[in-house]
Amino acid sequence: MNRARRILAPAVVPALAIVSAFIVGSIFILITDFQNLQRLGTDPIGAIGSAAGGIIAAYQAMLVGAFGDPARIAAALQGGTPRQIAGAVRPLTETLVAATPLIFTGLAVAVAFRTSVFNIGVEGQFILGAFGSTVALLVLQDLPAPIPLLGAIIAGVFTGAVWGFIPGFLKARTGAHEVITTIMLNYVAVQIVLFGLRSDFLRQEGSSQPISKLLDGIARVPGILDPFGLPGIRLHYGFVLALVMAAVVSWFLFKTTKGFELRAAGFNLTAAKYAGMSASGSIILAMSISGGLAALGGSMEVLGTVPQMSNDISSGFGFNAIALALLAGNRPLGIVLAALLFGALRTGGGLMQVQTGIPLDLLFFIQALVIMFVAAPGLVRSIWRLRAPRTPTGTAVEGARA
C-alpha cells in the first residue's frame, strides 16, 4: 500500500494536468466551431448537442488514429491479408515509432536535469548522433554484416557524447553557462550537418537537396514485425532499445554510486562538495551521458525509421524532450509514458484532421496546455481541490515551526 502510494503519488499532478488540458482543448473546439455557435440563438439544444458530438468525434478520431480501431484490428487478424493487417495495426506502430526518439531525448534531458544541468543542446546532440551514424555506416559499408550497423551506432553515440562533453567541460572548468553554450552548439551542429551533406561522399546522387544517400540498402535496424512480412510497418528495435535505456538510466541513477553522485550534485552542489564528491566530474559525466543518449536516439532515427540523413532529421525532438522531462518529473518510467502520450497525439492528430476538419494545431495547443499545467502544479491542485504535499522547505507547516 505504502509502496504503491510512493510510486503513484508523483503521477497524480501530471495525470490531472493531461485531463485538464483535454478539457480546455474541448472548450477550444467548442468556441471555434462557428457553425454551431451561429445556431445557438435559433436552436440552442441542437447546437449544444452537435457541439458535444463534435468534441466526442474529434477525440474519438484521435484515439483511433493513435491506437487503431479495435474492431478493424480484430477483423484483420482473423484471416486478413498482410496488407490489411498492416493497415489495421499501423496507427499503433506509428505511435511507438513517434515515441522512440522522444524517449531517448527525454532521458537525455532528465539525466542532465537530475544533476541540475540544463541541457538545451539535446537537439544538436540528436542531429549529430544521426550524422555520425550516417558517416560511419557509409565508411564501413563494405565490411561484413553486423559491423557496419554496430559501428554506425557506436560512432553516433560517441559523436553525441562529445557534443555533450564540450559544454559540460566548459561549465566545470570555466563556469560557462551551459544554457548558452548548448544553444549555440545546436547551431554549430546543424551547420556541420549541412556542410557534410554537401560532400559527394554523403549526398544522394542527382539531388540538389542536403539529403544523404539511402542507408537501408547498407544496413537497417531490424523491424520488430519483420517476421510477419507486413508491408509499410516502420516499427523497429530502436523502440525496444529505448525501453531498455529507460531501465538502464533508472538503474544508473538510483542504484549506482555514480548515479548517487549525480543526484546529490543535482540537489545540492555545495553539500556534494562537502561530502568529497567532485562537482566538476559530475557535471561533465552527466552532460556526456546526456549527449550520448540523445545521439543514440538520432542514430536509431536515421538507421531505423527514416533511412536517410537530412538536416531536418529531428522535428524538434530535442526541444519537445525538455517539456517531456518536465511532465515526467525526470523519472525514466514517466518519460516512457509521456513520450507515448506525445507520440499518440502526433499520430492521432492526423486522423482527427482528416475526419473532423479540426486542424492538427489543436494537438500542439493541448500539448502546450499539458506542459503549462504541469509547470503550475498549484493551479492543477486548486482546480482539482487537492491538498499540497508536505515538502522539506517553505511550507506553511515549516513556517509555523520556525
Next chain:
Amino acid sequence: MRLELKDITKQFPGVLANDRISISADRGEVLGLLGENGAGKTTLMNILSGLYRPDSGEILIDGTPRTFNDPAEAIDAGIGMVHQHFQLVPVFDVVSSVALGAESVAGPLGTFDRSAARKRVVELSELYNLHVPPDADIEDLPVGVRQRVEILKALYRQSDILVLDEPSAVLTPAETEELFDIIRGLAANGTTVIFITHKLNEVLEVCDRITVLRRGRVAGTAEPKTTTREQLANMMVGRDVELRVVKGPSTPGDVVLSLNDVVVRDDRDHIAVKNVSLDVRAGEIVAIAGVQGNGQTELVEAIVGLRTVDSGTMTVGGDDITRATPRQVADLGVAHIPEDRGRDGLINYMTVSENYILDTYHRPPYSKGVRLDLEAIREGAKVGVRDFDIRTPSIHTLAGSLSGGNQQKVVVAREFSRPVKLVIASQPTRGLDVGSIEYIHKRIVEQRDAGAAILIVSTELEEVIAVGDRVAVMYGGQIVGILEGEAATFEAVGMLMGGAQ
C-alpha cells in the same frame, strides 16, 4: 500600554502551533517569552503583528479587544516588531530606511520631508541612547547598529509595545549588553517589551517576568528573582536537562592536527586567515571562539580541503593535507560537521538514509563495485537512526522535513559512522534546542574520550567555555590568544573576541 493575549489558538495542517496561549505584559514591563524551536513563539508573535489571524482567542490592548487583518493595522495599534532577519534596505541611509513606509511629507508636491524625518531620528536616538548615525548607509553599519536601527524604526512609528525576536542571535557579547541597556531604558520610558529567546541567561538578566512555552502551550510563568536556569530549562523541555557539559579532565596525547603559518583568502580574495598556527592533540577539545566573520569559516574550509591555502602547511596525523581534496582529508579519519547544515551538510531533498551515506557511499559496505548495496545502506541507516536517537518517521523520510536538531543528528551520525581521528565541528549546536545541544555535546565529548582530537568553532561564548579544554580566540583572521582551563572565563574570552589584547 498593557497587552494581553487570551486563549490564542492557531492550527496549521498537522500542527497545533498555539493551543490556548494566554500571556500578558504591563506598561513598562519586559516580558520574556522562552521556548525551544517549534514551541510556538514565532507563530504567537506573527499573530500579534497581524501576519496570521488566530483561529480563536483575543488580543486586548489596554483592555480593548483588537483584531488585526494585516501588519499595518498592528503597527497602527502601536505594536512594533524587530525581526531576527532585518527588514532594512542596504543601500538606503538610516533616515530613509527608518522613514520608509511612514514618510512625513511637505511642500506642494508632497515630497519626502527628509529634514523632519532626520530630526525625529536624532531625537529618538538620543532619548533612548541608540547611538545611530542618521546619515550612514545601512550596508556600512555593523550588525549591532543595524538592529538598533530596527528598534528605532519601531519607535518612529510610535510603538508602545516592542517585540524583539531572538535579538541576540547576531550580536557579540558586548553588543548584547548594550542591547540590554537599551531595553531597560525603553521599559523605564513606558514601552512594553516582549523579548523572545531560547537563551536562559538572557531572560534571567533582562526580563521582569518570564513565560515559558512548550509544544504550543504555556508551560509556566516565572519571576527571574525566584527561579533558576535549571527550573527554566526543565519547563522548556519538560524534563531535567544537564546544562553543564559533563566531561572529565582532558588527557592530551600526540598532535593530530597541526597548522603552521596558514594563510587563507576569502571569496573576495582578501586575506581572511593570517598566519595561524595551532596544534590539536588527541584526547582534547580545542574551541575556537570569535564573532562571525573573523576568518573561522575560511580556516575550517581550508583544513577540510574546500579552500586552497595561500601559504603555510597543515598536517593530520603527520600526513600533509595542505593541498588535499575533501575526500583525501576525510579518508584520513577527519569528521566534519559544517556550519550550515541545511546548505553544506545535508541534501534536503534526499532521504535520511541517502544523507547518512553521503560521504561513505563509495566504499564497502555501501558499495559493491559500481553498484550501491541498498540493503547494506538500509541496515546502516537504521543503526545510525537508533544509535543517535534520530526522530524520523522512517529512514526514507526526506532529511529536509526533519526538525533542526534531528537534521544535525543525521550529520553527526554520518560523520561518526566512520573511524574518526579528528573532528572539525563548526557551530555544531547553532539553532538547536536545549535537549539537542546537550546530546550533540555529549557525543562530541565521547569522541574525545575515545581518543579523537576535536576542533570546535563557535560564536557562542557559553558553548566555547563549556566544551573547550582550551579556547583559542580568533579576531581579524588571527589567533589573538589561547586560554586554558580556569583562565578561560567569560570576561577574558569576551574581551579577546572584541579585539582587546
